[in-house]
Amino acid sequence: MIEVRSLAKSFAVPARSSGSAGLRSLWSRAGASAAASKAPRRIHAVVDVNFDAPDGCITGLLGPNGAGKTTTLRMLAALIAPDAGTMRVDGIDVVARPGDVLARMGVLSDARGLYPRLTARENIVYYGALHGMARDAAEARAEELARMFEMMPLLDRRAAGFSQGERMKTALCRALVHDPANIVLDEPTNGLDVLATRALRESLRWLRTPAGGSKCIVFSTHIMQEVERLCDGVVVVAHGRTVATGTVDELLAKTDERDFEEAFVKLAFAADRAGAEAAA
Amino acid sequence: MRRSLVAAGIVLGKELRDALRDRRTLLTVLVSAVLMGPLVLFAISGLIGSLESRAEQREVYLSGLMRAPTLRNYLERQTYVAREAPSDFEAQLRRSTFHDPVVVIPEDFEAALVRGDVPVVEIVSDSANQRSEASTARIERLLGGFSRERALLSLALRGVSAQILEPMQVEDRDLASTQTRATRITGMLPYFVMMAVLYGALNAALDTTAGERERGSLEPLLMNPTERWALVAGKWGAVACVSVLIAVLSCFSFLPGQWVLRSDTLQAMFQYGPREAALFILLLLPLAAALAAVLMAVAIRSRTFKEAQASSTLVVLAISLLPLVNVFDLGGEAPWHLWAPALAQNMLMTRVLKGEALELSQVLIPLGVCAVLTAFGVWYVARQLHQAAVK
Numbered sequence: 001m002i003e004v005r006s007l008a009k010s011f012a013v014p015a016r017s018s019g020s021a022g023l024r025s026l027w028s029r030a031g032a033s034a035a036a037s038k039a040p041r042r043i044h045a046v047v048d049v050n051f052d053a054p055d056g057c058i059t060g061l062l063g064p065n066g067a068g069k070t071t072t073l074r075m076l077a078a079l080i081a082p083d084a085g086t087m088r089v090d091g092i093d094v095v096a097r098p099g100d101v102l103a104r105m106g107v108l109s110d111a112r113g114l115y116p117r118l119t120a121r122e123n124i125v126y127y128g129a130l131h132g133m134a135r136d137a138a139e140a141r142a143e144e145l146a147r148m149f150e151m152m153p154l155l156d157r158r159a160a161g162f163s164q165g166e167r168m169k170t171a172l173c174r175a176l177v178h179d180p181a182n183i184v185l186d187e188p189t190n191g192l193d194v195l196a197t198r199a200l201r202e203s204l205r206w207l208r209t210p211a212g213g214s215k216c217i218v219f220s221t222h223i224m225q226e227v228e229r230l231c232d233g234v235v236v237v238a239h240g241r242t243v244a245t246g247t248v249d250e251l252l253a254k255t256d257e258r259d260f261e262e263a264f265v266k267l268a269f270a271a272d273r274a275g276a277e278a279a280a
Numbered sequence: 281m282r283r284s285l286v287a288a289g290i291v292l293g294k295e296l297r298d299a300l301r302d303r304r305t306l307l308t309v310l311v312s313a314v315l316m317g318p319l320v321l322f323a324i325s326g327l328i329g330s331l332e333s334r335a336e337q338r339e340v341y342l343s344g345l346m347r348a349p350t351l352r353n354y355l356e357r358q359t360y361v362a363r364e365a366p367s368d369f370e371a372q373l374r375r376s377t378f379h380d381p382v383v384v385i386p387e388d389f390e391a392a393l394v395r396g397d398v399p400v401v402e403i404v405s406d407s408a409n410q411r412s413e414a415s416t417a418r419i420e421r422l423l424g425g426f427s428r429e430r431a432l433l434s435l436a437l438r439g440v441s442a443q444i445l446e447p448m449q450v451e452d453r454d455l456a457s458t459q460t461r462a463t464r465i466t467g468m469l470p471y472f473v474m475m476a477v478l479y480g481a482l483n484a485a486l487d488t489t490a491g492e493r494e495r496g497s498l499e500p501l502l503m504n505p506t507e508r509w510a511l512v513a514g515k516w517g518a519v520a521c522v523s524v525l526i527a528v529l530s531c532f533s534f535l536p537g538q539w540v541l542r543s544d545t546l547q548a549m550f551q552y553g554p555r556e557a558a559l560f561i562l563l564l565l566p567l568a569a570a571l572a573a574v575l576m577a578v579a580i581r582s583r584t585f586k587e588a589q590a591s592s593t594l595v596v597l598a599i600s601l602l603p604l605v606n607v608f609d610l611g612g613e614a615p616w617h618l619w620a621p622a623l624a625q626n627m628l629m630t631r632v633l634k635g636e637a638l639e640l641s642q643v644l645i646p647l648g649v650c651a652v653l654t655a656f657g658v659w660y661v662a663r664q665l666h667q668a669a670v671k
Contacts, residue, residue, distance in 0.1 A: 074499075074670060077503045078503075079499065079502055079503065079666060079669060079670055080666070080670055098505075099505040099507075100505070102503060102504060102505040103505040105503075107500070107503045108500075109499050109500055109503065110499070111496035111497070111498070111499040111500065111669075112496060112500060113492075113495035113496030113497035113498075113499075113500070114495070114497060115294075115298055115495075115497060116495070117298050117301040117302060118294070118297070118298060118301075122294075122297075126290070126294050127500075127504060129290045130287055130290060130291075130501075130504040130505075130506050131504060131505065132283065132286075132505075171500065174500070175500070175503075
């Protein structure tokens with residue numbers, strides 16, 4: 001169970017003066033004061049994100065590029081501290097007890113680099129060991145996951161020559177090695193072919209069933225099809241805010257659309273359109 | 281705490297395995313750092329060997345040998361063989377194809393000697409031609425001996441005691457032991473060992489920090505419930521281990537390196553056995569630890585391996601240049617040398633080679649400096665880790 005409330009995060013971007021002004025500021029006091037007057041710009045990556053992801057459900061975090069999905073997931077993984085808001089995983093506060101949260105969560109982040117000189121098995125078992133698993137248990141789990149994602153032949157090959165899809169599968173196994181109750185996936189189908197995407201979808205569907213452990217799965221994407229086919233609940237994020245939540249059918253009804261893509265465009269870009277109309 | 285230590289051990293094991301599988305890099309470091317020392321030793325011994333054999337040949341080259349029968353007689357009485365120099369000896373000396381200084385005899389040498397005039401004899405050598413330069417002092421001594429003999433004979437004929445010419449006697453007494461003298465030649469040995477430590481640490485340090493960022497594996501690594509300091513401690517331990525491994529190989533490579541020494545004198549003077557090798561390694565351990573931490577601290581700020589290589593140049597340069605203060609003996613040993621990493625280790629290793637005892641304070645100061653550098657480096661990397669992962 002993952003709960004996110006009023007999450008906000010902004011980053012300072014150092015102000016860049018033009019080349020000549022920069023040179024001038026090196027030499028003159030006037031230049032220096034001019035540079036000082038330019039306050040660093042702040043980018044508000046996440047302004048107000050709210051969602052609940054219950055156990056046994058796949059929750060889709062849907063939003064255009066730059067909507068703040070990756071920043072939200074990074075905050076959830078305790079990689080960056082939020083400016084405001086709360087995040088709880090199985091009732092545990094992420095900021096207060098990040099270690100306990102990470103132990104209950106498997107995260108496939110935007111960056112999914114492997115160690116090229118280690119085999120797929122070694123890559124997976126390494127993370128298992130860091131989660132405190134015994135070596136035998138981690139090995140057994142690596143094989144179980146490899147069977148699930150149909151990557152048994154890859155297991156003892158070094159990661160150096162892997163294709164993008166093979167790298168993704170290994171990274172996914174690595175994130176799930178400790179059998180976490182909560183799974184957070186940032187655009188997991190990037191680089192996967194149709195068959196691999198289908199296999200991943202099937203695996204995620206199984207993981208949310210009681211037999212698969214009734215996992216709480218949060219899935220960020222910008223691909224409508226995936227959301228339609230997979231997600232039990234959808235959270236639409238745009239400009240760092242949650243703009244709509246509900247099932248696919250609820251969102252279609254809300255926007256009075258039959259095509260989910262149209263519904264998404266209406267929801268995600270409504271503020272932009274209103275602004276443009278007001279300006280006109 | 282115990283869990284964090286276990287995690288640090290896991291990271292250490294993984295990083296070591298990763299580093300040791302990077303065969304190409306390891307091989308390059310081994311060839312450049314470990315083989316280089318013995319090779320240079322071999323080259324130096326070759327040079328000294330040839331100087332020794334030249335001295336043993338007892339030959340003197342004169343231009344205009346026929347014009348100086350008296351000098352030739354003197355040289356032959358000193359069991360030297362006087363030979364006529366080739367006509368183009370100047371050109372040959374410049375080209376370094378001729379390796380002996382040449383004594384140039386003027387036209388009227390004998391007549392001037394008889395008349396009591398002072399004929400001018402030139403010793404021609406080329407300071408860029410090191411072998412010819414090395415024999416110049418020997419020739420000067422020989423010619424000095426000839427002059428003294430002539431003077432003594434003249435005085436004896438006039439019934440004057442020879443002691444008037446030498447109111448005092450000068451004798452040399454060299455305080456240096458055989459080993460101390462040898463360090464003039466083997467002084468660069470610690471330098472090579474230190475370069476092995478540096479280059480051993482360099483690649484591993486860059487790979488575990490900037491390399492990890494470049495591969496995009498740092499972010500997922502930080503999503504494990506492991507304390508930051510445990511991750512950094514494991515990485516640092518692995519880098520230091522690789523560095524020490526290269527250092528051990530380098531230190532022990534000089535042991536068989538001695539067998540190829542061509543010069544008997546050098547072989548006799550070069551006191552480097554397993555005891556010295558072990559002392560070298562003990563002195564280098566803190567340096568390896570500090571270098572690992574400092575290089576990691578420099579590299580963690582870089583997004584790519586290449587960028588990290590550029591930023592670490594300063595550290596590499598400092599570690600390469602500092603020991604040269606010792607090698608070139610700039611101003612002799614000073615107390616501050618013990619406070620400068622690399623320079624201190626170089627100084628202490630030179631002492632080991634000289635066969636001198638190490639004082640406790642001399643070992644403790646560099647150890648303390650390295651401990652502070654290590655602690656700072658590890659702390660800085662741990663502090664920067666999260667920021668580095670998401671930038």
